[in-house]
Amino acid sequence: MVNEIAGRVPVELSVPLPSFAAEAPPSWRPLLETARLLDRAGVDRLLVSDHVVFGENLEEYGRPEVGGRRGGVQPTGPDGHWLEPLTTLSVIAGTTSRVRLGTNILIAALRRPVVLAKTAATLDVLSGGRLDLGVGVGWQREEYEAAGLRFEERGELLDRSLEICRTFWRDRRAAYRSADVEFEGVHMMPKPLQPGGVPIWVSGTVNRRVVRRLARFGSGWIPWGDAADDVVTGIARMRDALADAGGDPEGLRVAGTLPIARRDDRTVDLAPTMDAVPDLVAAGVTDFRARLPLSADPAEAEEAAGALVTAFRKATGRTPPGT
Secondary structure (H helix, E strand, C coil), X not given: CHHHXXXXXXXXXXXXXXXXXXXXXXXXXXXXXXXXXXXXXXXXXXXXXXXXXXXXXXXXXXXXXHCCCCCCCCCCCCCCEECCXXXXXXXXXXXXXXXXXXXXXECHHHCCHHHHHHHHHHHXXXXXXXXXXXXXXXXXXXXXXXXXXXXXXXXXXXXXXXXXXXXXXXXXXXXXXXXXXXXXXXXXXXXXXXCCCCCEEEEECCCXXXXXXXXXXXXXXXECCHHHHCHHHHHHHHHHHXXXXXXXXXXXXXXXXXXXXXXXXXXXXXXXXXXXXXXXXXXXXXXXXXXXXXCCCXXXXXXXHHHXXXXXXXXXXXXXXXX
């Protein structure tokens, strides 16, 4: 079975939620309704995106040299409405029961590390240990400037944030020292419910800094740029680099896109959609991220989501939901 190929790493299905809009929606209630129906349908993880503010140079998103994606286009203009992800996941946590809750990605360095550690631990506790933090450096200089941070130092800032979060999640009596942050004998409770703290998924291309970050902090990798465009080659390169850096390539969890085949009426064609799964699992994808075209009718949407989950679990050798 396909799940045997993945070894000790589970194969999961994640769905991004529309937590942003080009114009102000009449209500955000459909977001919460979608989260509930995907929870009932058996989806493994829900994902939300992050932008705190926007500058007016959105063409920078298409520049890989600053952290963007070649040819990338932002889905909204600078006045697009983007919900803060940890706040959004807190509300979703209270309206769902089992689905995992993740960020894809959180620009973690924009938050003060001690507050991020507390916020994430609180959300993990209140959700029953369901939080995953996908983190990255982002691409937009203006967000760092608005936070009073240097864009050129974004990698170091992210590493420091993750170090401090891990320290507070792990140690009863926390101490830390760096060039700009120093504390000793500091206590933070509650700790996250999940052993070792909230799992961290590191986003980025295959480069020295991302490899080192993944080896130090990462439970999973979210490929970006060329590595996401050719995920099979990207995984092979990352595994080799991770082994050289002292990480665990065999236990690496990797996010990848589940290509959705559609019929003429734009509904999901399940058979050709699932055809792509075995080869991607064999290559090392463990978290399939699917942008589902859901009907505005809740019953139809839940039925379609449930059918996708059932087909996915059959394709990966997992027990169908409800059995």
